[in-house]
Amino acid sequence: MPITDQHRRKRGRNLALAGVLVALVILFYFMTLARMGGGGS
Amino acid sequence: MARPSAVGIGPDAPNTRLGEEARVADFFALLKPRVAALVAFTGFVGLWLAGGTVHPFLAAVAVLAIALGSGGAGAINMWYEADIDARMTRTRSRPVPAGRVSPSAALGFGVVTATFAVMTLALATTYLAAGLLAGAVLFYVFVYTIWLKRRTPQNIVIGGAAGALPPVIGWAAATGTIDLFPLLLFGLIFIWTPAHFWALALYKAEDYARASVPMLPVVAGQAETRRQILLYAVALQAFALAPWALGLSGALYGTGAVVLGAGFVALALALWRRGTVSLARATFAYSILYLFLSFALLIVDRAVGR
Secondary structure (H helix, E strand, C coil), rough: CCHHHHHHHHHHHHHHHHHHHHHHHHHHHHHHHHHCCCCCC | CCCCCCCCCCCCCCCCCCCCCHHHHHHHCCCCCCHHHHHHHHHHHHHHCCCCCCHHHHHHHHHHHHHHHHHHHHHHHHHHHHHHHHHHCCCCCCCCCCCCCCHHHHHHHHHHHHHHHHHHHHHHHHHHHHHHHHHHHHHHHHHHHHHHHCCCHHHHHHHHHHHHCCHHHHHHHHCCHHHHHHHHHHHHHHHHHHHHHHHHHHCHHHHHCCCCCCCCCCCCCCCHHHHHHHHHHHHHHHHHHHHCCCCCCCCCHHCCEEEECCHHHHHHHHHHCCCCCCHHHHHHHHHHHHHHHHHHHCCCCCCHHC
């Protein structure tokens, strides 16, 4: 099946979403570390 | 929640593949990034001035959450106001009226983003800060966007409360409390907002009239709007100078506030007298610079004074 421009856009959006999910995992990991270290207000 | 029927958008629009063309950049545009940047900056100033013991990483997360809360509210606003945006030259190329993002996708994106922002702020800092951010988002969506925007020329006066909250949210994120200083900064942004938006509305009045949005120049005319801008620019000085007068900031900020305020009042005075488009544009541009520099001065003043 030929890869259309639409496919490319959808793939771009899916990759962006995957990036967001990975970023969230990292974000919450470091947030937990910071809070456990007594850095919360 | 019913949304006004849109012109050239939605499932009945000619573009039957609405939203399938959406790029990541379109979703980024839904966040109103320039507004979110200014909101994040004022939130950061509130957090910085509070001088709490919050971890730098959590402080950065808090600023990001404030920006995302603003962005989420902006996306919901773009969903609800797509019919207005489609009629205005300034906004008709936005993702929803242009048909690049479907209304439902914009709404979903906005709700998810704003909810994520509030939850993240609660986990990273304090429930008070998260509650204030949730309040700001809900106020912006329900009070400003849905209730006031299409009904009264006081829309941006009252609605401005949402945009004025970030310094209070930042302060609450750092300390878990609310104090006089962030409330003064709330007042500063609250009084600044009408002068800022009405300067824009002066030279976009035809746009607003076409979209049936009762902005002050449309309802009360150009002369009355210029008079109101001047009144708000003068009143703004009370809040701008208060931190210095009350000893909450130093002479550096005080001197800067006097100079910046004199510039704002001088522009508003010239606009009131002459009322040219170029002066309206200059007042709008200066108002953005004014807010940015005023808050930047607060940071520098505190850093120097420490």
